[in-house]
Amino acid sequence: MHISLVKAETLVAGVFEANGVLPDTARSVAHALVQAEAAGQYGHGLRRVPVYIGQARTGKVDGKARVSSLQPKPAVLTIDAALGYAYPALDLAVEKLPAIARAQGIALGLVHRSHHAGVMALTVERFAEQGLVAMMFANAPASMAAWGGKKRLYGTNPIAFATPVAGTDPLVIDLALSTVAAGKIMAAKQQGQQIPADWAFDSDGQPTTDPDKALKGLMAPSGGAKGAALALMVEVLAAGLTGSSFSYEASSFMAEDGPPPSVGQTLIVIDPVAGTAAAAERIAELASELASEDGVRLPGRRGQNARQRAIAQGLEIDDAVIAAIKALA
Amino acid sequence: MHISLVKAETLVAGVFEANGVLPDTARSVAHALVQAEAAGQYGHGLRRVPVYIGQARTGKVDGKARVSSLQPKPAVLTIDAALGYAYPALDLAVEKLPAIARAQGIALGLVHRSHHAGVMALTVERFAEQGLVAMMFANAPASMAAWGGKKRLYGTNPIAFATPVAGTDPLVIDLALSTVAAGKIMAAKQQGQQIPADWAFDSDGQPTTDPDKALKGLMAPSGGAKGAALALMVEVLAAGLTGSSFSYEASSFMAEDGPPPSVGQTLIVIDPVAGTAAAAERIAELASELASEDGVRLPGRRGQNARQRAIAQGLEIDDAVIAAIKALA
Numbered sequence: 001m002h003i004s005l006v007k008a009e010t011l012v013a014g015v016f017e018a019n020g021v022l023p024d025t026a027r028s029v030a031h032a033l034v035q036a037e038a039a040g041q042y043g044h045g046l047r048r049v050p051v052y053i054g055q056a057r058t059g060k061v062d063g064k065a066r067v068s069s070l071q072p073k074p075a076v077l078t079i080d081a082a083l084g085y086a087y088p089a090l091d092l093a094v095e096k097l098p099a100i101a102r103a104q105g106i107a108l109g110l111v112h113r114s115h116h117a118g119v120m121a122l123t124v125e126r127f128a129e130q131g132l133v134a135m136m137f138a139n140a141p142a143s144m145a146a147w148g149g150k151k152r153l154y155g156t157n158p159i160a161f162a163t164p165v166a167g168t169d170p171l172v173i174d175l176a177l178s179t180v181a182a183g184k185i186m187a188a189k190q191q192g193q194q195i196p197a198d199w200a201f202d203s204d205g206q207p208t209t210d211p212d213k214a215l216k217g218l219m220a221p222s223g224g225a226k227g228a229a230l231a232l233m234v235e236v237l238a239a240g241l242t243g244s245s246f247s248y249e250a251s252s253f254m255a256e257d258g259p260p261p262s263v264g265q266t267l268i269v270i271d272p273v274a275g276t277a278a279a280a281e282r283i284a285e286l287a288s289e290l291a292s293e294d295g296v297r298l299p300g301r302r303g304q305n306a307r308q309r310a311i312a313q314g315l316e317i318d319d320a321v322i323a324a325i326k327a328l329a
Numbered sequence: 330m331h332i333s334l335v336k337a338e339t340l341v342a343g344v345f346e347a348n349g350v351l352p353d354t355a356r357s358v359a360h361a362l363v364q365a366e367a368a369g370q371y372g373h374g375l376r377r378v379p380v381y382i383g384q385a386r387t388g389k390v391d392g393k394a395r396v397s398s399l400q401p402k403p404a405v406l407t408i409d410a411a412l413g414y415a416y417p418a419l420d421l422a423v424e425k426l427p428a429i430a431r432a433q434g435i436a437l438g439l440v441h442r443s444h445h446a447g448v449m450a451l452t453v454e455r456f457a458e459q460g461l462v463a464m465m466f467a468n469a470p471a472s473m474a475a476w477g478g479k480k481r482l483y484g485t486n487p488i489a490f491a492t493p494v495a496g497t498d499p500l501v502i503d504l505a506l507s508t509v510a511a512g513k514i515m516a517a518k519q520q521g522q523q524i525p526a527d528w529a530f531d532s533d534g535q536p537t538t539d540p541d542k543a544l545k546g547l548m549a550p551s552g553g554a555k556g557a558a559l560a561l562m563v564e565v566l567a568a569g570l571t572g573s574s575f576s577y578e579a580s581s582f583m584a585e586d587g588p589p590p591s592v593g594q595t596l597i598v599i600d601p602v603a604g605t606a607a608a609a610e611r612i613a614e615l616a617s618e619l620a621s622e623d624g625v626r627l628p629g630r631r632g633q634n635a636r637q638r639a640i641a642q643g644l645e646i647d648d649a650v651i652a653a654i655k656a657l658a
Contacts (some may be wrong), residue, residue: 010579013516075404076603105402106597107434110604133570148624161562163569172566173558223552229502229628232619233464236500240492240612241462243605248618268435268597270405275439276572283569290561295477299370301557310605 020154021063038310105274109267120160121174128162128170157234173302350392367639435624438596449489450503457491457499479534486563501629
């Protein structure tokens with residue numbers, strides 16, 4: 001069906017509220033999921049509502065959690081997501097970190113007792129829209145091994161980055177450190193197709209083209225040993241520094257039962273004028289250099305364009321997805 | 330020949346001084362190159378001396394540069410490498426950033442008008458040895474294209490990371506965002522061998538197995554589009570924020586003529602106790618989990634072990650390398 005962003009948010013927030021989630025939290029989560037949908041990130045969009053609600057019902061996510069923050073050092077904000085959804089904690093980061101970054105030049109946001117971070121591109125972009133450079137790191141339930149190993153140790157541990165660009169929209173990067181998203185392997189399984197040998201390993205750590213063995217096994221890190229090394233870095237930043245569960249300790253984001261995942265997210269926000277007044281103009285030169293070449297996309301433009309269309313024209317959502325959401329009210 | 334670290338440093342520093350390089354700078358550069366050699370990073374070790382000296386002779390590097398720093402914001406240190414070697418600027422970062430990170434919780438070091446960063450693992454490790462988490466980003470003369478492009482736009486743009494680990498040596502990560510180092514392609518060329526198709530592109534942006542075409546063409550980014558996206562992130566952090574040349578503007582680190590490369594390096598240093606007092610202990614649990622698995626190496630251990638051996642037993646250096654150094658005195 002066709003639905004405006006505002007109506008989609010109202011619908012989704014209402015379903016969360018009907019399931020005992022605090023009104024402010026319900027609005028925050030609904031906004032994030034609708035924005036993900038608008039950006040074309042369907043895997044982190046409205047299809048997540050049934051799982052999110054299911055976890056609120058079992059108590060795996062605390063829908064009544066109240067987010068709080070402390071500033072233990074002048075440039076550090078620790079945020080307790082309190083075993084609720086991640087979005088209220090990320091909203092608080094977006095509210096408070098910019099002033100810290102402008103005052104100190106750089107700010108560190110450490111989110112603990114958190115949950116699925118959603119589309120990190122959308123979070124870092126909110127800083128870049130305020131003229132700030134932002135990096136974000138998140139861990140996630142384990143699906144990758146250390147390089148040379150075969151135990152699930154790291155999540156796909158995404159890195160996101162956004163920078164303001166003078167005169168135009170921010171550049172936005174958001175990438176998981178696995179070669180592909182697990183969704184691609186699930187899609188291959190549903191279609192009865194084999195997968196390329198560099199997407200995943202079986203549970204013995206051997207490359208596999210069988211999507212079934214891949215799903216029971218391990219996601220392959222992007223770029224091999226280098227992706228695994230970066231996943232370790234993200235593990236330290238997102239979980240080690242925040243006091244969160246490591247990926248190998250975290251419960252599933254998808255299953256409705258079990259203890260809270262209690263993962264972490266780390267944000268680094270930089271005021272680009274701290275180093276050089278002309279940073280945003282110089283970054284605009286770099287963006288022009290990229291854009292001048294045929295075949296090169298500016299990172300972030302696809303999501304930004306999708307959102308513009310969604311704002312103007314509304315969302316087109318599968319009837320089955322809407323029906324599944326309404327059934328939860 | 331066999332030589333102790335101290336004697337190697339004295340020899341190399343003397344050669345730099347004989348070529349008009351300031352004594353303090355000569356010692357800083359000699360120390361960094363000998364440490365690289367000790368860590369087994371020969372490509373960034375004593376083999377660089379002839380090129381480094383050649384550039385001092387032509388004025389491409391200013392051997393008389395005096396490094397200076399400013400603190401424009403409480404958590405930001407800008408360092409002017411003054412078109413000299415990078416190492417005195419990095420030494421200043423290692424001297425000054427820890428106190429800032431401990432006071433503010435996080436510190437940002439922005440190095441501009443700089444040169445070849447050498448082995449970044451060794452720089453970030455110096456912070457971790459003081460109980461601090463450090464990330465480092467550097468740009469470099471362009472050798473990779475944007476994803477989908479065929480113009481040289483990005484350097485191999487390395488990322489390094491180190492974290493303290495309670496009770497043992499730091500974990501240290503240092504990786505270029507190209508699939509392999511250019512040195513591997515040069516070695517294949519010298520041996521008349523083909524290279525794997527995922528190492529490089531020819532100048533039309535097509536995969537090539539011909540090392541000649543690869544060297545005239547483009548290095549392939551690690552993990553394809555993801556490596557290229559991270560290279561853009563590094564470009565913004567290391568050059569955009571520091572006011573340095575972008576990689577496509579930077580002159581070669583290897584050629585002796587031309588203008589100074591004037592690249593940048595960015596350091597982010599975090600006091601891990603800012604978020605949770607137990608960070609180093611938790612990271613030790615993660616390291617144990619890694620180490621418990623057969624076939625998994627702890628990142629950084631190979632270099633640390635090589636250094637221990639070099640400290641105990643001295644360096645074994647090709648006579649030709651020593652002769653080339655002595656010839657420059």
